[in-house]
Amino acid sequence: MVWFIIGVSVLALVVLALVLTILRFNQLSMARSLCDEAKRQLLVELRGRHALVPAYIGTLQQITTQDLSSIELALASAERAPFGHRGAAAESALTRAVDDAAQIPSQVSGKAIVTESTLAMETNPREELDTTIALLHGQLKVLTERILAGARIYNTNVDLYHRQRERALSRLFQNVFRAREPFTAPEPEEQSGAQDQAGPVES
Numbered sequence: 001m002v003w004f005i006i007g008v009s010v011l012a013l014v015v016l017a018l019v020l021t022i023l024r025f026n027q028l029s030m031a032r033s034l035c036d037e038a039k040r041q042l043l044v045e046l047r048g049r050h051a052l053v054p055a056y057i058g059t060l061q062q063i064t065t066q067d068l069s070s071i072e073l074a075l076a077s078a079e080r081a082p083f084g085h086r087g088a089a090a091e092s093a094l095t096r097a098v099d100d101a102a103q104i105p106s107q108v109s110g111k112a113i114v115t116e117s118t119l120a121m122e123t124n125p126r127e128e129l130d131t132t133i134a135l136l137h138g139q140l141k142v143l144t145e146r147i148l149a150g151a152r153i154y155n156t157n158v159d160l161y162h163r164q165r166e167r168a169l170s171r172l173f174q175n176v177f178r179a180r181e182p183f184t185a186p187e188p189e190e191q192s193g194a195q196d197q198a199g200p201v202e203s
Contacts (some may be wrong), residue, residue, distance in 0.1 A: 066104060
């Protein structure tokens, strides 16, 4: 009778451990899925902004001879940067470049742009271009807000997922449920530290 009780107790413990392990696996799987879905939605917003910036640059080029290479380089860097800290830093640089370029219309003198295609326009072509630039910048601002919101959701899910991974039972699945990199720009201290490790740049 004693051995029967011991056997039932051991079996109950094994079943309990198995159930807890399965529950932990499912929780990790759900947490990882939430991270991946949030990343997918964030990438959609990022690509949407990347696709709109060239039209913004092209319209600006019609009203100014100023060098727009800074925003072009910022876009190229954002498109090439890997997802994670470097990607977030590149997107922040692109946001600054877009906002800086929005000041160009107010800096440019109000000269009329005369071409064969604009001679027939009843309204001032410069005013139409300014309006187009303002509308494009407004759309980019909306996308930027969506990107910031998407990044917050993604980073929150990553934080919750990593907390799940740190629990005792979760360590059994460390190789299955790998960590996800947050989408946050590195702190200034981290950037300066990385530059110090890289050493001086040769000219």
